[in-house]
Amino acid sequence: MTDSAAKAPMPVAFSDLRIAAYCPRKLYYRRREPDREPPESVAERRDLATCYPDLLAADDATLRELPIDEPPPRYRRTLERARDRLDCWEDLVDPTARNVYLTGRECHGIAHKVLGDPPRPSIVSPGDPPDAGVWKPHSVQAVAAAKALAWERQRPVESAVVEYPTHGVVRTIDLTTRRKAAYREALRSAASLDGPPSRIENDAKCEPCEYASECGVRSRSLSSLLGD
Numbered sequence: 001m002t003d004s005a006a007k008a009p010m011p012v013a014f015s016d017l018r019i020a021a022y023c024p025r026k027l028y029y030r031r032r033e034p035d036r037e038p039p040e041s042v043a044e045r046r047d048l049a050t051c052y053p054d055l056l057a058a059d060d061a062t063l064r065e066l067p068i069d070e071p072p073p074r075y076r077r078t079l080e081r082a083r084d085r086l087d088c089w090e091d092l093v094d095p096t097a098r099n100v101y102l103t104g105r106e107c108h109g110i111a112h113k114v115l116g117d118p119p120r121p122s123i124v125s126p127g128d129p130p131d132a133g134v135w136k137p138h139s140v141q142a143v144a145a146a147k148a149l150a151w152e153r154q155r156p157v158e159s160a161v162v163e164y165p166t167h168g169v170v171r172t173i174d175l176t177t178r179r180k181a182a183y184r185e186a187l188r189s190a191a192s193l194d195g196p197p198s199r200i201e202n203d204a205k206c207e208p209c210e211y212a213s214e215c216g217v218r219s220r221s222l223s224s225l226l227g228d
Contacts, residue, residue: 012190014109014123014144020190021140021182022205024197027190029211041067045126046112048165052093055079055168069128069166079168086170088161091115092122104148106187111145115161119153121145122161129164134171136182138162143175143183 019027045067048055055063056079063072070078083089095113102111102121111121123142129135134142142160150157163170173179189197199215206212 010191011103011106011108012144012187014107014141014148016190017107017144017183017186018137018141020193021137021186023209024189024193025199025215026209026211028193028196029214031193042126045166046124049092049112049122049124049163050098052079052083052165056083067166068168070168075168082168082170086172088115088120088172092161092163092170095122102145102148102152104144104151107144107148109141109145109148111149112163113161114149118157118159119149119155120157120159120161121149122163124163124165126166127164129167129169129171134162134173139173139179140183140186142173143179144187146175147183 016027016031019030048066048068055066056076058066058072058076060072063075068075086092092113092115096116096119097114098112100111100114100121102108112124113122114120115122121142123138123145125135125138133139139162142162146157146160157175159172159174161170161172206215209215
């Protein structure tokens with residue numbers, strides 16, 4: 001084995017990059033857990049992305065029985081707008097492949113869909129979308145999937161898709177310089193993590209984190225920040 005091969009870093013999982021983009025300290029605690037499989041509810045919410053035509057045709061009573069997070073009429077309208085707006089709608093409904101394991105030079109993981117020509121990955125989130133665009137962790141995960149797909153196909157992949165099926169929201173992203181820089185930052189954090197990073201203080205992302213009590217994160221009041 002050559003020295004360069006011996007020093008080559010291990011590829012980082014897409015999910016680790018997503019968590020590192022959210023909070024490196026959260027990734028530290030997540031890696032200490034023996035079982036890191038997502039709960040069954042996550043799979044049920046992601047499965048909505050496999051049946052968009054059926055969801056568009058479903059009546060209100062049927063939609064209310066599904067794990068969607070919008071009133072049925074609004075959900076249907078949002079999904080209809082996605083259908084009418086996206087040039088990749090047919091590929092989303094009938095992708096080249098689903099749940100594809102991709103291995104790149106720097107990262108590896110599951111792309112929930114791989115779309116046709118030009119090839120691009122789609123990442124399906126079980127959560128809520130932002131008002132515009134996609135959340136930074138999902139952007140990083142999508143860039144990682146695009147880079148791994150490009151490595152496997154040996155051709156450029158310049159865009160990706162992020163789906164929020166519980167809201168009927170689908171958004172495409174370009175691999176801009178800013179998004180690639182965020183990916184590189186998350187990659188460095190995840191690859192070099194060998195102890196707990198510095199704590200985050202006064203950050204709204206700490207409140208929903210399942211490791212907040214163990215982490216010791218403390219939210220500070222406005223008065224304490226001002227020195228009162």
